[in-house]
Amino acid sequence: MTPKYKFRVPVYAECISPDIFSGKSVEEILALKVWEGNKNRSLGDLFNVSVEKESGEAEVVIYLSGDFIKVRRVGANMTTGKIIVDGDIGMHLGEGMRGGEIIVNGYADSWLGGSMKGGRIEVKGSAGDYIGAPYRGSKDGMKGGTIIIYGDAGREVGCLMMGGLIRIYGSVKHFVGINMVDGTIVIHGDCAGKAGGGMRGGRIIICGHIPSILPTFTIEDIRPSVNVDGEKISGPFYRFVGDVSDKGEGRLFVSKEKNPHLSFYEKYL
Amino acid sequence: MDLLIKNGYVFDPLNGIDGEIMDISVKDGVIVEKVDEHNAYVIDASGMIVMPGGIDIHTHIAGAEVNSGRLLRPEDHVRDVEPKTPLTRSGVGYSVPSTFTTGYRYARMGYTFLCNPSMPPLEAKHTHEELDDTPIVDKITYPLLGDWWFVLEYLRDRKIEECAEHVAWMIIATKGYAIKIVNPGGLETWGFGGNVKSLDDPVPYFNVTPREIIRGLCMVNKMLNLPHTIHVHTNRLGQPGNYITTIETMDCVKDLATGDKLIIHITHCQFSAFKGDSWANMRSGADDISKYVNAHSHVTLDMGQVIFTDTTTMTADGPWQYTLYGISGNKWVNHDVEVETSSGIVPFIYRRKNYVHATMWAIGLELALLIRDPWKIYLTTDHPNGGPFTEYPKIISWLMSKKAREEILKKINRKARARALLPSIDREYTFYEIAIVTRAGQAKALGLKRKGHLGVGADADIAIYNIDPRKVDPSNDYKAVQRAFSRAAYTIKSGEIVVKDGEIVNTLDGKTYWINFEPTSQLDPLSNVAAELKKRFREYWTVEIENYFIPERYLKHSASITVRPGV
Incomplete structure (x- = not known):
């Protein structure tokens, strides 16, 4: 699929999903409804769609190529199949997804994998804010599945997260894991600070630099390594517990080597 | 345009018409004896039910x-x-829909008259602006007066006449319709961080008890000749064991009743009908309440039925909403409205498998089924507290079909099912009784002369539902009932067809009704009260009296009902 023109207003296209495409002919797919701003259009008005192989049984793979940055809610609630994006993709990609796989060869905008319950999202570029976070106002955080980002990410990664794994190879901005309840977030790069504010459970592992730890976290011990998904990430790491102002028992692992300014915590051990 | 509705099964309880095949004629927005068939738009309602437009006595809209x-x-x-259509505006919201959507959705269900309870007087302008933007339906609103400082002071000093004059001024000033009392005394006590524990627990500083407030305002209501009774949200709402308080509340004004006249309405009674002394042993008090209501004729109730869904609770009962926040741990709003009232909002999910929620679901239906006279209990969910109003068709099917109730009973918490009275109740409502609990009864309780019936001279607010009472057995085919009541075949408002086959075809504006008082020698609120209040506004309120009073021209479609107080 490619866009026919450059979109100026957001396009809501939750119908771009392997579950919905599966078993449909090209004509049926072109007739699916999307919202472009406040106009109800059909998919064929906005996108060129070509089908490589028309057969029922095999897993549906959707290729999106071009600038999709204004296209939101792609792959929402999908349970199976695969979406590959060559280019940038808009907000709410894979929102509420339960299974299947999404690969983005480019940038993914905010609310990537919001409230997802299963499946796997891989972003080769960077990503926006609120990764895995629920819709505004909702408490329904990410419950399962995996999000992997090879670039950087924005603020509030894994907000209200309740399960699953988020792995970021680049660096992140403030409030990673805010209000998280369970699950694991691994940051291989640096963190801008305020990690784990309001967290009640789960783990955040920061392998890079962090300017400071919130005062509502207390140091527990120093760990040589952390196990994530069967893989051993070697440290050593300072292990903090918090957020105590929320009676939280979340664990925050911070690399000792990259954060010599945190060595004063050692005297409280 | 003249209208003729032919051959429908008419259910018009206020005129005693129970499913007779009749023609209804409409001319200039009013029901008339006869119209010329050749010049009229004819609706063939054969095989359909014709009822007066629905009335919701308690809905936060x-x-x-x-x-x-x-x-x-x-x-x-x-x-x-x-989404918007060429005719209707866009809107959002399931439990708290936007104003336009609220109007459209009610009209689609055949409702044409809504009562917005609990308006803090200070927020009256905002309320009327939103009511103006609620299309199609007629509206009224009740100002909250149970914890207004002046009321508390006058009732403490036993100055009923002065109190009546102030209440009358407030009703004119806010363009209200009835006296709403929420957790009398409790809201002011909440200002001191507490709550009243019984009808005789005095309010700090004011030293007046809930019993005195309810009785005082009931006397004021009688004195002012208001068409509706006092509209009471009881003390201790939502607490186990509160059914006693509810019965005491109804009983405390019994001696003020003359003849068979109604004098008190207990709203969303389900939330006030809990037995037991903790959440673990909480059970239904519907049995005792219905026994009391069956034996007395001065009281009416509405259900406040709970629906298993994700909704938003909102009441003026600040302390209760704080408790609810504690129970749910959810986000919340609590607000103190200057000298008038408090309020709170907490999102809430009612779950089938939760013992307390399942018991609450059963209590609402038990009340409706155990109270023998349908003129005494009306269908509400206390929208959105028990669930959104769009779920009314479900409640209608539960009332009409034991089978529909059993379907839900099978899925609810096992302990709740074992303890509920509901499985032992065989009663099923008829369409006639449904017409009473959804329109006629409300019209009677609200004292609306031209609403809720289809007699000659009534406003032509009519709902037609596509269901044939001779062919469909509601107790078995309850899904057909749900379908019919969720999408009216026609809704007619002021003689105009506004909904056809469940779709909006015309978006006219409804009226806002309010009470005006004819000045008498003893009671002249506009001249006597305003001067005194003006001084006190400086001390008590953050606004000036000039900005407070709502002039009639402020309402888009004002319709005043003038009442002569009988001091």
């Missing part, structure tokens, strides 16, 4: 509180979006 609820719940809106 407008005002500061509802709007804060909207702000609090973006996640409620994203799930339920109504």
Whole structure:
């Protein structure tokens, strides 16, 4: 699929999903409804769609190529199949997804994998804010599945997260894991600070630099390594517990080597 | 345009018509004896039910509180979006829909008259602005007067006449319709961080008890000759063991009743009908309450039925909403409205498998089924506290079909099912009784002369539902009942067809009714009270009296009802 023109207003296209495409002919797919701003259009008005192989049984793979940055809610609630994006993709990609796989060869905008319950999202570029976070106002955080980002990410990664794994190879901005309840977030790069504010459970592992730890976290011990998904990430790491102002028992692992300014915590051990 | 509705099964309880095949004629927005068939638009209603337009006696649809609820719940809106059409405006919201959507959705169900309870007087302008933007339906609103400082002071000093004059001024000033009392005394006590524990627990500083407030305002209501009774949200709402308080509340004004006249309405009674002394042993008090109501004729109730769904609770009962926040751990709003009242909002999910929620679901239906006279209990969910109003068709099917109730009973918490009275109740409502609990009864309780019936001279607010009472057996085919009541075949408002086959075809504006008082020698609120209040506004309120009083021209379609107080 490619866009026919450059979109100026957001396009809501939750119908771009392997579950919905599966078993449909090209004509049926072109007739699916999307919202472009406040106009109800059909998919064929906005996108060129070509089908490589028309057969029922095999897993549906959707290729999106071009600038999709204004296209939101792609792959929402999908349970199976695969979406590959060559280019940038808009907000709410894979929102509420339960299974299947999404690969983005480019940038993914905010609310990537919001409230997802299963499946796997891989972003080769960077990503926006609120990764895995629920819709505004909702408490329904990410419950399962995996999000992997090879670039950087924005603020509030894994907000209200309740399960699953988020792995970021680049660096992140403030409030990673805010209000998280369970699950694991691994940051291989640096963190801008305020990690784990309001967290009640789960783990955040920061392998890079962090300017400071919130005062509502207390140091527990120093760990040589952390196990994530069967893989051993070697440290050593300072292990903090918090957020105590929320009676939280979340664990925050911070690399000792990259954060010599945190060595004063050692005297409280 | 003249209208002729032919061959429908007419259910018009106020005129005693029970499913007779009749023609209804409409001319200039009013029901008349006869119209010329050749010049009239004829609706063939054969095989359909014709009822007066629905009336909802208690539904939070407008005002500061509802709007804060909207702000609090973006996640409620994203799930339920109504796009605009050439005729209707767009809107969002499942449990707290936007104003236009509220009007359209009610009209689609055949409702044409809504009562917005709990308007803090200070927020009256906001409320009326939103009511003006609620299309199609007629509206009234009740100002909250149970914890207003002046009321508390006058009742403490036993100055009923002065109190009546102030209440009358407030009703004119806010363009209200009835006296709403929420947790009398409790809201002011909440200002001191507490709550009243019984009818005789005095309010700090004012030293007046809930019993005195209810009785005092009941006397004021009688004195002012208001068409509706006092509209009471009881003390200790939502607490186990509160059914005693509810019965005491009804009983404390019994001696003020003359003849068979109604004098008190207990609203969303389900929330006030809990037995037991903790959540673990909480059970239904519907049995005792219905026994009391069956034996007395001065009281009416509405159900406040709970629906198993994700909704938003909002009441003026600040202390109760704080408790609810404690129970749910959810986000919340609590607000103190200067000298008038408090309020609170908490999103809440009622779950089938939760013992307390399942018991509450059963209590609402038990009340409706155990109270023998349908003129005494009306169908509400206390929208959105028990669930959104769009679920009314479900409640209608539960009332009409034991089978429908059993379907739900099978799925609820096992302990709740074992303890509920509901499985032992065989009663099933008829269409005639449904017409009473959804329109005629409400019209009677509200003292509306031209609403809720189809007699000659009544306003032509009519709902036609596509269901044939001779062919469909509601107790077995309850899904057909649900379908019919959720999409009216026709809704007619003021003689105009506004809904056809469940779709809006015309978006006219309804009226806002309010009470005006004819000045008498003893009671002249506008001249006597205003001068005195003006001084006190400086001390007590953050606004000036000039900005407080709502002039009639402020309402888009004002319709005043003038009452002569009988001091």
